[in-house]
Amino acid sequence: MLSPTSVKDALNQTAPVEQMLVQGWVRTRRDSKDFSFIELNDGSSLRNLQIIARDSLPNYATVQRLITGASIIVRGALVASQGKGQNWELVADELTIVGASDESYPLQKKGHTPEFLREIAHLRPRSNLFGCVFRVRSRLAFAIHQFFQERGFYYIHTPIITGSDCEGAGELFRVTSIDATNPPRKPDGSIDYTRDFFGRSTYLTVSGQLEAEAFASALTKVYTFGPTFRAENSNTSRHANEFWMIEPEMAFTDLQGNMDLAEEMVKYLIRDAREKCREELGLFAKFVDKELLSRLDFVIDRPFQRITYTEAIELLKKSGEKFEFPVEYELNLQSEHERWLTEKHFKCPVTVFNYPKKIKPFYMRLNDDNKTVTAMDLLVPGIGEIVGGSQREERLEVLEESMRRYKMDPKDYKWYLDLRRYGTVPHSGFGLGFERMLMFVTGVSNIRDVIPFARTPGSAEF
RNA sequence: UCCAGCGUAGCUCAGUGGUAGAGCGGUCGGCUGUUAACCGAUUGGUCGUAGGUUCGAAUCCUACCGCUGGAGCCA
Numbered sequence: 294m295l296s297p298t299s300v301k302d303a304l305n306q307t308a309p310v311e312q313m314l315v316q317g318w319v320r321t322r323r324d325s326k327d328f329s330f331i332e333l334n335d336g337s338s339l340r341n342l343q344i345i346a347r348d349s350l351p352n353y354a355t356v357q358r359l360i361t362g363a364s365i366i367v368r369g370a371l372v373a374s375q376g377k378g379q380n381w382e383l384v385a386d387e388l389t390i391v392g393a394s395d396e397s398y399p400l401q402k403k404g405h406t407p408e409f410l411r412e413i414a415h416l417r418p419r420s421n422l423f424g425c426v427f428r429v430r431s432r433l434a435f436a437i438h439q440f441f442q443e444r445g446f447y448y449i450h451t452p453i454i455t456g457s458d459c460e461g462a463g464e465l466f467r468v469t470s471i472d473a474t475n476p477p478r479k480p481d482g483s484i485d486y487t488r489d490f491f492g493r494s495t496y497l498t499v500s501g502q503l504e505a506e507a508f509a510s511a512l513t514k515v516y517t518f519g520p521t522f523r524a525e526n527s528n529t530s531r532h533a534n535e536f537w538m539i540e541p542e543m544a545f546t547d548l549q550g551n552m553d554l555a556e557e558m559v560k561y562l563i564r565d566a567r568e569k570c571r572e573e574l575g576l577f578a579k580f581v582d583k584e585l586l587s588r589l590d591f592v593i594d595r596p597f598q599r600i601t602y603t604e605a606i607e608l609l610k611k612s613g614e615k616f617e618f619p620v621e622y623e624l625n626l627q628s629e630h631e632r633w634l635t636e637k638h639f640k641c642p643v644t645v646f647n648y649p650k651k652i653k654p655f656y657m658r659l660n661d662d663n664k665t666v667t668a669m670d671l672l673v674p675g676i677g678e679i680v681g682g683s684q685r686e687e688r689l690e691v692l693e694e695s696m697r698r699y700k701m702d703p704k705d706y707k708w709y710l711d712l713r714r715y716g717t718v719p720h721s722g723f724g725l726g727f728e729r730m731l732m733f734v735t736g737v738s739n740i741r742d743v744i745p746f747a748r749t750p751g752s753a754e755f
Numbered sequence: 756u757c758c759a760g761c762g763u764a765g766c767u768c769a770g771u772g773g774u775a776g777a778g779c780g781g782u783c784g785g786c787u788g789u790u791a792a793c794c795g796a797u798u799g800g801u802c803g804u805a806g807g808u809u810c811g812a813a814u815c816c817u818a819c820c821g822c823u824g825g826a827g828c829c830a
Binding site: 321323324325326328329330332341343345360361374375376377378379395396397398399400401402403404405406408409411412464500521523525526527528529530531532533536537538539617618625627628629677678679680681724725726727728729730739740750751752 | 756765766767779780781782786787788789790791792820821822823824825826827828829830
């Protein structure tokens with residue numbers, strides 16, 4: 294029995310092959326005088342394998358009715374192509390139609406808009422663009438593990454169902470098995486979640502950071518890579534309610550080491566995609582974003598800019614630029630401010646650090662000035678924030694004080710505070726939005742187009 | 756959630772108060788080692804949904820839904 298060859302491997306042959314088995318989906322078919330050309334794609338490559346189906350095939354009449362989208366298995370000889378445009382083609386000895394298609398198949402061989410393809414998310418991976426996007430997604434996910442494993446990090450699976458409801462990272466989705474039509478109630482009429490499945494309120498995680506801190510306090514260098522859920526009603530091209538996040542956490546590491554790692558990682562991932570996904574990046578550069586390759590190369594070649602929040606504010610104030618929103622100390626940087634820094638002023642990724650404590654979450658380490666915390670945001674041109682992180686507050690009393698300032702009860706975070714009680718250590722980490730990284734690497738401008746099946750407000754089909 | 760724009764054939768779009776259109780796709784035929792093939796014919800519609808104004812609405816008004824861009828929140 295002949296084992297199947299992928300289209301990619303078939304196209305990469307260096308010599309003719311007498312017998313070969315390929316399988317995949319028909320992209321298009323053209324008739325010639327006494328044979329048909331079939332373009333076969335199996336997702337292993339952007340390129341198609343040209344099949345020659347002669348009229349001597351016993352099922353030639355059926356083959357001639359093959360339409361885009363049908364699945365077939367072909368056995369035949371790989372020979373040098375007589376035509377231009379491809380080195381190899383497969384002359385079919387046997388062509389089996391596995392699954393027919395019909396004229397209602399929505400994908401045409403001509404270009405479709407990403408918006409239309411989004412409506413047929415189950416079929417869009419069969420398009421050139423989305424085939425490329427998801428091959429890059431796979432490669433990048435692998436590269437992330439490779440990056441950390443090469444550096445002695447351990448991969449931690451933090452829980453997806455969590456009891457922490459106050460991580461300062463947005464709205465949460467409640468997880469419950471309570472019957473919504475007849476919930477158990479407390480005497481005051483409110484729903485009694487102590488009688489819910491876990492004996493308490495639970496939610497889908499918005500971050501694995503707190504749990505990762507526990508593991509960094511044992512295995513020293515760890516990272517998480519998993520799905521994250523935010524119930525924010527965000528309607529933008531950069532937000533999804535379910536997305537994947539990478540969160541390294543390192544013991545005995547300060548903000549400096551944290552920024553170094555973030556920068557090194559972003560460069561590593563770009564360099565990897567540049568080397569391992571040439572075909573795909575070529576397609577993006579041609580059809581999605583003409584500047585893509587030069588921008589990626591620029592990012593790989595140069596050190597990122599690093600400035601404090603205070604310096605950023607001063608630069609923005611001196612810029613002479615008319616911003617819609619005010620530039621003031623202790624106000625968050627607006628999208629337009631971040632844009633100006635990365636796209637106009639520095640023209641490269643910028644890490645902004647040491648933010649006022651007022652505008653950052655409770656767990657970030659307080660600086661000696663008593664005004665700023667060791668936060669850092671890595672901003673990239675075109676997308677904005679791609680990494681957000683900090684050195685964590687490792688001093689018990691300072692952390693408790695911070696919690697109280699945020700109206701949190703330290704008693705509710707006993708286990709988290711225990712990490713400061715027993716063998717506390719300076720430690721740091723950050724979160725990298727996987728989809729945002731993919732957007733940067735591919736040039737695709739809508740987050741819905743780098744996730745297989747996007748979850749966004751009002752939209753969870755498929 | 757806020758602001759703006761859009762929603763017409765399977766797709767991309769034209770049509771701004773008076774008979775619903777084009778290109779592509781599909782189908783049929785022709786030609787052809789073709790490759791986003793070519794030539795001819797043909798098929799194709801609840802004009803997002805629901806109300807309203809009008810003799811008459813794709814077109815004007817209202818509400819809702821969805822999409823796009825921007826903003827907020829963030830990754």
